[in-house]
Amino acid sequence: MNAPLSSALLRKEDQRLITGTGQFSADAHPVGLLHGHVIRSPHAHARIARIDLSAVRSAAGVHLVLTAQDVQAAGFADLPNAVQVKDPQGQPQAVCTMPVLAHDKVLYVGQPVAWVVADTALQAQDAAELAHIDYDTLDAVVTYADATAPGAVQLHAQAPGNTSVKFEAGDRAAVDAAFAQAHYVSDIDVDSQRLVGSPMEPRAVWAWHDEAKGITHVHTPTQGVGGMAGFLAHITRWPHESVEVHTHDVGGSFGLRGTAYSEHLMVLLSTRQLKRPVGWVGSRSEVFVSDWHGRALRLHGHIALDAQGRILAMRFENQVDVGAYNVYFSTHIGARNLSITMGGAYQVPALHMSSHIYFTNTVPVSAYRGAGRPDIAYAIDRLIDHAAQQHGLDGVAIRRKNFIAPHAFPYTTANQTVYDSGHFEAVMDHAIGMSEPQGLAQRRADALQRGCLLGRGLAYYLEASGPGGAAKDQVRGSFDAQGVLTLRALTGASGQGHETSFAQIVQNEIGLSASAVRYLAGEPEQGLVGNSTGGSRTLYGAGSAIKNLCQQLMDQAKPAIAALWACDTANISHAKGEWQEMSGAKRRLRFADWIASLGAQAAQVQAVGEATSGATFPNGCHIAEVEINIASGVAEVSHYWAVDDVGLVISPEQVLGQVHGGVVQGMGQAFGEHVIYDRETGQLLTGSYMDYPMPRAGGLLRHFHHETHAVHTDLNLLGAKGVGESGCSGSLPALANAVSDALRQVGAPPMDMPFTPAKLWAAIQAAPGKP
Amino acid sequence: MKLNLTLNGTPRSADVPERTLLADLLRDTFGMTGTHVGCDTTQCGCCTVHVDGQAVKSCTMLAVQADGCTVTTIEGLGADGLHPVQQAFSQCHGLQCGFCTPGMVMATVDLLRRNPKPTPEDIAEGLSGNLCRCTGYVNIIRAVQQASQVMQGDKP
Numbered sequence: 054m055n056a057p058l059s060s061a062l063l064r065k066e067d068q069r070l071i072t073g074t075g076q077f078s079a080d081a082h083p084v085g086l087l088h089g090h091v092i093r094s095p096h097a098h099a100r101i102a103r104i105d106l107s108a109v110r111s112a113a114g115v116h117l118v119l120t121a122q123d124v125q126a127a128g129f130a131d132l133p134n135a136v137q138v139k140d141p142q143g144q145p146q147a148v149c150t151m152p153v154l155a156h157d158k159v160l161y162v163g164q165p166v167a168w169v170v171a172d173t174a175l176q177a178q179d180a181a182e183l184a185h186i187d188y189d190t191l192d193a194v195v196t197y198a199d200a201t202a203p204g205a206v207q208l209h210a211q212a213p214g215n216t217s218v219k220f221e222a223g224d225r226a227a228v229d230a231a232f233a234q235a236h237y238v239s240d241i242d243v244d245s246q247r248l249v250g251s252p253m254e255p256r257a258v259w260a261w262h263d264e265a266k267g268i269t270h271v272h273t274p275t276q277g278v279g280g281m282a283g284f285l286a287h288i289t290r291w292p293h294e295s296v297e298v299h300t301h302d303v304g305g306s307f308g309l310r311g312t313a314y315s316e317h318l319m320v321l322l323s324t325r326q327l328k329r330p331v332g333w334v335g336s337r338s339e340v341f342v343s344d345w346h347g348r349a350l351r352l353h354g355h356i357a358l359d360a361q362g363r364i365l366a367m368r369f370e371n372q373v374d375v376g377a378y379n380v381y382f383s384t385h386i387g388a389r390n391l392s393i394t395m396g397g398a399y400q401v402p403a404l405h406m407s408s409h410i411y412f413t414n415t416v417p418v419s420a421y422r423g424a425g426r427p428d429i430a431y432a433i434d435r436l437i438d439h440a441a442q443q444h445g446l447d448g449v450a451i452r453r454k455n456f457i458a459p460h461a462f463p464y465t466t467a468n469q470t471v472y473d474s475g476h477f478e479a480v481m482d483h484a485i486g487m488s489e490p491q492g493l494a495q496r497r498a499d500a501l502q503r504g505c506l507l508g509r510g511l512a513y514y515l516e517a518s519g520p521g522g523a524a525k526d527q528v529r530g531s532f533d534a535q536g537v538l539t540l541r542a543l544t545g546a547s548g549q550g551h552e553t554s555f556a557q558i559v560q561n562e563i564g565l566s567a568s569a570v571r572y573l574a575g576e577p578e579q580g581l582v583g584n585s586t587g588g589s590r591t592l593y594g595a596g597s598a599i600k601n602l603c604q605q606l607m608d609q610a611k612p613a614i615a616a617l618w619a620c621d622t623a624n625i626s627h628a629k630g631e632w633q634e635m636s637g638a639k640r641r642l643r644f645a646d647w648i649a650s651l652g653a654q655a656a657q658v659q660a661v662g663e664a665t666s667g668a669t670f671p672n673g674c675h676i677a678e679v680e681i682n683i684a685s686g687v688a689e690v691s692h693y694w695a696v697d698d699v700g701l702v703i704s705p706e707q708v709l710g711q712v713h714g715g716v717v718q719g720m721g722q723a724f725g726e727h728v729i730y731d732r733e734t735g736q737l738l739t740g741s742y743m744d745y746p747m748p749r750a751g752g753l754l755r756h757f758h759h760e761t762h763a764v765h766t767d768l769n770l771l772g773a774k775g776v777g778e779s780g781c782s783g784s785l786p787a788l789a790n791a792v793s794d795a796l797r798q799v800g801a802p803p804m805d806m807p808f809t810p811a812k813l814w815a816a817i818q819a820a821p822g823k824p
Numbered sequence: 825m826k827l828n829l830t831l832n833g834t835p836r837s838a839d840v841p842e843r844t845l846l847a848d849l850l851r852d853t854f855g856m857t858g859t860h861v862g863c864d865t866t867q868c869g870c871c872t873v874h875v876d877g878q879a880v881k882s883c884t885m886l887a888v889q890a891d892g893c894t895v896t897t898i899e900g901l902g903a904d905g906l907h908p909v910q911q912a913f914s915q916c917h918g919l920q921c922g923f924c925t926p927g928m929v930m931a932t933v934d935l936l937r938r939n940p941k942p943t944p945e946d947i948a949e950g951l952s953g954n955l956c957r958c959t960g961y962v963n964i965i966r967a968v969q970q971a972s973q974v975m976q977g978d979k980p
Contacts, residue, residue, distance in 0.1 A: 067914035070922030071906070071929065073858015073898030080857035170862075175841070251864045251958050253870060253923040304923025305957050306858070335865035548921030548958045706917045710959060714920065717960030742867035742955065750961040751948035757962060 063706060064553040065567070066546075069302075069491075076301035078273050079257040079456040080332040087116055089319055089333040090093055090177035092167040092184050093342065094159035096205065097193035097414040097735020099154060101157055101186065108183035109169055114176035117323055119168040121156035127322055129153050129323050132313065134379040138220050138388045146218035146410070149416060151207040151378035153288070153318045159188070160208055161414050162737055163342025165315040170323050170331055193414040193735030197351065197372045200413050205509025207376060208412045215412045222392035223405035224469055227579050228357075231366030231403045235357035239440035244805040245428040245785070247349040247374065247728040248721075249745060250421045252547070254304020255340045258317050259332030260324045269296050269321055269423045274303040277585025278577055279523075279543040284313035289321060296321070299579035307545035308420030308717075309587035311585055312381045314342075341740045345381070346728055347421020349374040350428045352391070354436040362446055366403035369395060369432065373410040376417035383418045384410060390425030391630070393470045397778065398477045398515040398672055399455040404467040414735040415728075420587070422718055423516065423778040427785055430514035434786035435803075437795075438510070442797065447483070448790075452513055471519065472670045473699065473768050480762045481513055484674035484696040487758055489683040496678065500691070501824070505680040506693065508795025512786030515672035518775035519588015526583040526600040526666065529604065531659035536648045538570045540599065543583035544591045545574040549777065550707045550812035551591060557703050558596050558771070563602035563644045564630025566805070581661070589775030592703060594666045597770035607644065609660060614642060666769035671776065675716075675761075675783030678789040683824055686814025688724055688792065692756045697781060698764050700774030705761075708776050712759050715780015721748040722781070723788040727807050797821055827891040830855070832900025840887050846880075847871040849887035850897055858898040858926045862955070869954030872927035873897045879934035881953070898926035901933065908974040909933050909967075918967035920958035930955050932968050941972055 057777055064066055069075045082658060092109075110118050120741040131150035138146050155166045168182060171177035194200040194208075195461055200215040219252060230257060232238060258273035269291075278298040286293040316333045323331040335343065351372040357365040373387030389407045395404050406563040441448035456477040457464045464472045493509060500507035528542040540555055551574065555569035584594055607627050614632050618640055625632050630644040648655050678692040702708050725746035729738045739745040785806075792813075793803045801820035817823060828837045831854060838853050850856040850873065859882060862870035871884045873898040901907045909932045912918070923940040928951065935942060935950040942950060947968045948961075953978040956964060 063917050064913040064914065067919065070919055070925050071898075071910040071913055072902065073856070073926045075858075075922055077857075077860065077923065079861075080851075082852065082855065175843070251957055253868065253921065253955060254860070255862065302923075303921060304862075305921040307957070336862075337865065338869070519910065550920070710917050710920055710963060713960035713962045715960075716959045717962075718957070718959075741862050741865045743865050747867075747955050747957070748960070749948075749955065750951040750965065751945075755944075766887065 062759045064550050065556060066550055066552050077254055077257065078301065079302055081259060081272060083259070083261065086176040086330045086332050087170050087172060088177050088328060089323060089331055090169045090174065090181050091165045091316060091339065092169065093163040094155065094162060094166055096188050096190050097162050098190065098191040099159050099188035101155065101159060102189050103187040104167065105185040106167060106187070109180045110185055110481050112180035114172035115169060115180045116327055119154070119319060121152060121154040121323065121324070124153045128290050129318060130290060130382050133284065134384060135286055135381050136385050137216055138384055138670065140219050140257060141221045141709035146384065147209070147212040147216070148379050149212055149412065151380050153315045155611045161416055162735060163416060168319040170327065194247050194732040195376065195413050195415055195732055195735050197411065198734065200411050205681055208414065216408040217375060217412060220388045220408045220410060221406065225404055225405045228366045228368050228405040232357045235365055236360040237358040237440065237444045238355065240353065240355040240434055241439045241803065242735040243352045243354060243435050245348045245350045245431060246722070246806055247350070248347045248421060248726050249341055249728055250307045250309040250344060250347050251305055251747060252305025252309060255335040255337055256314065256316065256344060257334040258320050258332060260320045261330035262324050262328065264442065267295055269325060270816045271296060271298045271317065271321065273298065273300065273317060274310045274547065275300045275545055275585070276306050276542045276547065276587050277545045278575060279583065280311055280585035281313060282577065283315060283379040285321065286636065288313060288318055299577065300360055300545050303545065303547035305718065307422045308347070308424060308587065310547060311587055312419060314343065338741055341738055342416060345417065345419035346416045347378060348428060349418045350425065351385070352428065352432040354432045356436050356440045356442065362451050362454055364399055364401050367389050367401050367436070368398060369406040371406060371408040373408050374413050374418060375410055376413060376415045378417045380417040381419040382424060386420065386425035391429045392468055394426065394464050394515055394517050395429055395468060397432070398457060398475065398513050401467055402614055415730055421690050422715065423781050426516040426778060427782040430516055430782040431785035431789065434512040434514065435789055438790045438793065439803065446593045449511065452481065457739045474766050475670060475672055476764045477513060477672060480672065480698055481698050481701040483672040483760065483762050484676055484694055486512060487696065487760065488676045488694040489543065499681050504683050506798055507678055507680050507796040508791040508793065509676070509678045510790025510794055511781060512677045512790055513674050514782040514786065515670055515783045516668055516778060519590040519668070520668040521584040521590055521594055523582050523584045523661050524665065526594040526596055527663040528602050528630050529581060529583045529659070529661045530602045531646060532655040534653040534656050536569060536655050538565060540570065541576070541581065542574055542595050543581055543600065544586045544595045546586060547780045549586065549591065550704065554592060554704045554707060555596065555599055557601060558599045562600055562630065563606060564644050589671065589777035593669060593769040593771050593773040593775060596703070596773060597664035597666050598662045602660055605660040605662055606658065609658065610644065610647060613771060614647065625790045664770050668699065669766055669768050669774040669775040671697065671699050671779050673779055673783050675787035676788060677787040677791040679788060679795060681795050681813050683817055686810035686817065688808055688813060690720060690788070694758045696762050697761050697776065698762050698774065699765050699776040700763055701772040702761055703773065704762065708733050708761065711776045712780045713776065716784040717748050719781040719784025719788065723785060724807055725807050725809060825888050827888050828887050829833055829890050829892065830959055833903065836942050842888060844887040845883055845901060846885040846887045847882040850882060856897045856972040860923055863921065867955065868924070870924050870927040872930040874930060874934065879931050890922065898930060901929065907933065909936070909971040912967040912974065914973035916963045916967035916970055918959060918964040924954060924956045928956065928964060932971065935968070936972055936975060942978060944970065
């Protein structure tokens, strides 16, 4: 257990955030700021016949109007697609990238078509209403069935059948052979419906151009300034050193703030043309149709078991809706992230999956908390639960029998992913032990007395945290004359509390008070290499670099200590931030005291710590009990128990906070959240918080019990595994298994998420065993 | 249109277009950027402030409607140091990204004024107009309970 921060407040971030003195990107009001507004497509699919913006240009306060022609003249590239894959025949994926502004066609409601800059935001909005744009509307496709039907309208000429690629991974022949000799087989359709990520801070950006230095300064929420600067330089084709990104406080991200959007590019182009600061702040209605959407995956899972209940093979056939274009990480999600852990925590000799990556007239999809990993974890444990039920087997016993054994690590899966460590049976037993199994029958009876069906679901998830795109993570540490250590790196927080956790690592390693450590990530930091925040990897990525930095600081100080004590360096050692003379006077000196003694000289102590850290494998067991009111169909989670192996824990409060948030995002998806498009028109029907049911404070985690169960990892210097995406990975299958268990009691079949009151009520009413 | 109000204890005046929202007046004219705007349909509560002592979603009130009123924003809440609600939100880890926090805190202060000893159900109902995407609300409810105890003179 770590020493608590020496403050009345829990985190270093909190003082400014609870007093309203944080700096979110929309909070800046630089002198002379002009305001941009996006003219968006009102249609899901249309040809742009004519654009007349003359009335917009002459409207009051307007300084600039831009269309696709201006983007083209500026030489901007399209928004990038991060990875390109091939089909089994070796044909490369049809990659259809998104233009910054639409030119001849629009492919989804909300797609940016033109851009207006005016003195005030209201003037820009008013002017935008004067635009005359003629659209020749086309049929829209928003479902897999419609998009891939013969004769369906085509979104992209280079993607016949609205297909980007039919990707495969694993060994089809081995899986076929295993199914041929299986004693039990089962299959289930698992939908991980389209969501909006919905960080509470709407996306915002403002920029100004420093003519003298030729640098455009961009202020915007990011997950790391380096990642955003890279995307902006790539799209603008401006020299990398001419774009500097600054990020201050970020109001949530969940994967959505890591990439550049059209509005960023419009602001950059405008500020250079107008030589004035230009900004844009999205309304919630706008970000519903312009922040990349999440999930949008349908997985059809098959499992083959032998007579003893051992898993012989798993197969997944996936439908991956990427929306209207390939942007950023959608292919990565549908191809890589669904395949790398598709055996979960289980020893599965044969694995195969296919992913049909296809286009629809909807907002493009990219990463949202877990980016495919919660989805496959959900499908695996639904499949195992379903197979157990179907064949009268015990779900816990099946899991126990098939877990990768502790002595089998390092374990190479059939898909060639190497897991380093885990003790899945111990973690499951830990969770079951907490979960009051002996009281279940009574709780079910009590629930029925209240008119509720109580379902219990257990799930074991395993996910791969992010390997990181940068070769390593670096952290620069330098002291000031007051002995305060400033850490600088590229990984930026959006609620995870980096400032606090990193200070705690320093405190643990070299005994420097956490209050004497500060962390800066939002400044353009030329010369440092590192990853942005994402894939649950910051704590062990940058955290390991900080541990290395601390080691370097101790090594650097060693000669000075030896000189101070007039002894040989070989005669001093250190542990936990304290030097000790090994023989002679056996003097001791704490690093913190030594730094303090240096006075102004402390400013000369600095180092760059670094570490190379790949993916880790957080895993855990979540158990949920859900009560469904028979009369109303309303479901409530009455108990939730979770045990997570996230490796070393630095900040227990923040780990628990991440689990709460992740589990409740899973509950949001399980019980309500669902982006719905009108099938005929392609209009977004869930375009605001009035139509899109975000989780609220009521009826949520009433009895939530969480413990960690660390199994050692050597994959990084720190020994942490990451926690950001654990909550939603464990909660989706646990909640869905619980709901299925409740429905089974009345003979109702499993259903797709979200488990809304209307769907649950109708299922119970139609069930043969309706109470 | 001209208006006068008392903002965080100080008389202020402004001349703004009639359609200006109170939230925009506070943020853009008076620089009180602790009041956040998280939606445009009065659902998220990030913009909650006090108008004459009552919690109000400032994105859904015209600036001119606050003419002659006393308005308190998050910046004016803890004039003599941190308010117990602010402290409790930090100590109970009731915030992560912090974007919803000013609205949560202002709504909580009004909730505890009306109901000094709320049950968890009262808190959930009282804060159902304030959205948070990070915390899952578990620690927010704990924070409100702790603040209630502190304000009642009990030790947390």
